[in-house]
Structures are given as structure tokens and as C-alpha cells.
Amino acid sequence: MRIFYKYLAIFSFTIPNALFGQSIIADSIKPSSFIPYCNDRDDKLEDPIHLEWLQKDKEIIKNKLNKLPANGSTLTEIKKFIPNFLDGKCNCQSHSKDLGYGLKSTQHTIHGGYGSCNVDAIYFGDNVIKLRLTISNHKEIVQKYLLDVIQLPFECLNGQISYEKTYLENVKKYLKDSGQLFIESADTNYQRRQAINYFTDVMTGGTFTKPYYITFGLGSETFNNLRFFIVNKDYQALESILFSPSPTSRLFAARTLMYMQEKFGYIATADNDKRIKDILKNAQLIRSGIISCHIDKFEYDYFDIVKDFEQLLMTQ
DSSP: OOOOOOBSSBSBOOSOGGGGOOOOOGGGOOOOTTTTTSSOOOOOOOOOSOHHHHHHHHHHHHHTGGGTGGGOSBHHHHHHHOTTSSSOSSTTSEEEEEEETTEEEEEEEEEOSSSEEEEEEEEETTEEEEEEEEEOSOHHHIIIIIGGGOOSOOEEETTEEEEEEEOHHHHHHHHHHHSBOOOOBOOSSHHHHHHHHHTTOOSTTSSOSSTTEETBOSSHHHHHHHHHHHHTTOHHHHHHHTTOSOHHHHHHHHHHHHHHHHHHOOOOOHHHHHHHHHHHHTOOOEEESBOOSSTTSSOOEEEOTTTSHHHHHTOO
16 A cells, blocks of 8 residues: 655646745744753753854844855855855865756755854756755853854754745746656655655765765664565655665665565556666765765765665664
8 A cells, every 4th residue: 555645846837835844034034942852851051161152143143144045045145145055265165066967965064163164056947946944053152152053944954953944936947848847755754754854865964975975884874674565565665765865865766676576476657767867877975984075084885875785784
């Protein structure tokens, strides 16, 4: 039995606009009280050692993060507040990646006093499809000194203080040319939603922040999610991941569907069959390891999931 789930961006736009993250009036919203820790800790708050470091963090939040969503549906508008958004001048400050099918992503790090802030965008041309803002300052500092300057509805995402927005008008522009894009699931089944979203997140805090890489190692989580789809014969979920922004995830989905074609007689539609062949034709080796901005700091493992897929699927 197939479980019904909603798409944020696919084929049609009959879904209510609220799912795409509409414009927020920042001045009227305060963060949720649980945000500072992203869990149930109840530790004593620490005082900052250098108040000038704290002031730097406040200026970043007030003058950059709070202003980006309302004025950030294009790269040009983002660069008004972050001039080096696409071409960071400092080591590790800005990384841009080609995701294929006209999509690109950029992660820009703004170094603060007690931590840093990340601005991520998925975009095509000058149009931003999805934006994520992440504050990685010490959570004690955020709670005691920075909470009053955060005007956006930040939430706890992957253990980080984050805010994200999808720009529906730009999604529509992209779909006119590409036909399909899958950003995330809003499935009511928690496990299914988590498994799908695992393969669609290419931003800070996600697993696939770099094309054909798995950030924290190729292991049980990846293949447990694939097994979840295989055991449930969830072709629909895997077909949606074929249109994920992540090239790595698209390759996993394509190879899993080929595996299910061999084992269970799965038959792809003409469009999905074309997509699968295109993905496999351009397949690359997947690198697994901890990604560092310092070149050659870590060794990587290389995996060919096209040739060795069944062996990898048995990985525990």
C-alpha cells in the first residue's frame, strides 16, 4: 500500500502556498523559547570573555541575517548585504557547487565573534529557490545575549539554530524549463518523511553538502533509508528523489530503482526511465568522509555504487 505524501515542488501547484514558506514580517515574530539549546539541556549560562566579539555577532544578525529573507529571492539582492556571497575572499568562506540540471548551490560562512553564521542558497541563474540561514554561535551566548536581536522565526534544524525559506515564484520559473524538482517531503509518516528528506538536503547541516560526497561517512544511515524504501517497495519516494537537488542522492535513487527492477520487476515510466539513464550515464564515484575546507586534511573512501551497489547495500 502506498502512503500518500505531498510534494513541495513537483508537476503542479495545487498545494497551498503556505507550504512554500511565504514572506515573513520579521518585526512581529520572536524565536521559539526552545531554540537556544535545540534540546532539553538546562545548564548555567556563561558570560562572554570579550564583549567586542559579542558585538560582532549582533551586527551580523541585525545587519545581514535579519534582512536577507525579505530581500533575498535573487543572488543580486543577497549580494547587497553580503558582497562576497558567491566569491568569498577568505579560506572556507564561500563554496559554490554545480548540482546539475541548471541548479547550483552556495554555502557562505560569515565568521563572527563566538561562532559563525552560514547562508546557503539553491539557485538557478539569478533566482534563489531555497535559502537557509544557520547560526552556529555558542548556544549559551545566543540565549543570553543574541536572542533579542533575532527577528526571524528560527527553528531547531539538525541540531542547529536555523531559518529557511522556499521561494515559490522562483520554483515556478524553474519548473517551466525543467518540468520537475523535489525539494522536500511533507509526508505525515514521520519515518518516511525523514528518509526522503535525508536525500534532498544539500545545505548546511545536511548530508550531501557537496556533489558526490557524503559529509559524515558512508554508513548505516544511508543504507537503512534505502532499505526502508526497498522493503516497502516505495517506488514513488525513490522516483521523487530522482529529482532531488543532490547529484549524490539522484545516483542512489537511480541505482536503487535499477536494483528493484532486477529483483522485483519495477517498471519505470518513460520520463523516469529517461531520467535514470541520464543519471547513470553521468555517474561519478561517491566520496565518503568528513569534508574539510583544508585541502588534503583528510583521506577519503571512494565508492562505485553503480558497480558495487548490492555489496554496499549489505553494509551494516
